[in-house]
Amino acid sequence: MSVTVIPDTHTTGNPESLTLRQGLEKYYRANPNFVQNQDLWVGRIRIPWRDLQRHDIMHVVTGYNTDLDQELRLIGFLLSALTWRRPWYYYAQSFLVFLELLWQSVRGKSWGSTYYNPRQVWQFYWQGVAQGGTVSKKIDAYIDANTVMERELNSLRQEYGIHNAGAWDS
Structure with missing residues (x-):
């Protein structure tokens, strides 16, 4: 008797995993205008390439899209x-971006073409916080990307x- 195992695509992505x-x-390829292999300057603030790359990774x-x-x-x-x-600015990035988007929402403004009300902004952010709290192993904020590229x-x-939201596997 043979048994066929069907992967749970909500958790693991496609049966044949990408590296x-x-x-x-x-x-x-889906985001050709994103900065690659160089630092990003936002006004007078420099965001190092390695931090941008870790964010993109x-x-x-996670399978979250943009x-x-x-x-x-x-x-x-x-x-x-x-x-x-x-780095201290990882905390600032998380809180400040959330607060900025929440403030924009309270003022009735949207980022992009879709308006999210303050409750939605709050819910989306805290859904991510909740998911992050479920990881079985904390992710090293200083991980060298080259050590995991072929995984x-x-x-x-x-x-x-990590539960896969599915944006980049298919």
Whole structure:
């Protein structure tokens, strides 16, 4: 008797897992205007490339896309899923972006084409925080991306206990 195992695509993605490198390539093809391999300057503030890359990696590993609701979930996730030892500005990024978007929403303004009311902004962010609190292993905020590029996304998700939102696997 043979048994066919059907993967849970809500958790693991496609049966044949992409590597992180393949997932990132797909992510950058979908977002060709994103900065790659260089620092990003926002006014007088420099965001190092390695931090941008780690953020992009987390989009791919979590499966969150770049829509505002998904971005809010990701920054909430990063607040609670990363090790507490991290650059101070990771905390500021999470809180300040959330507060800025919440303030814009209270004022009736939207980011992009979709308006989210304050309750929705709050819910999306805290859904990410809640998901980040469920990881089975905290993610090293200083991880060297080159050490995980050839790992399969399914393997990384399983190691950390990350539920895949599915944006980059198919």
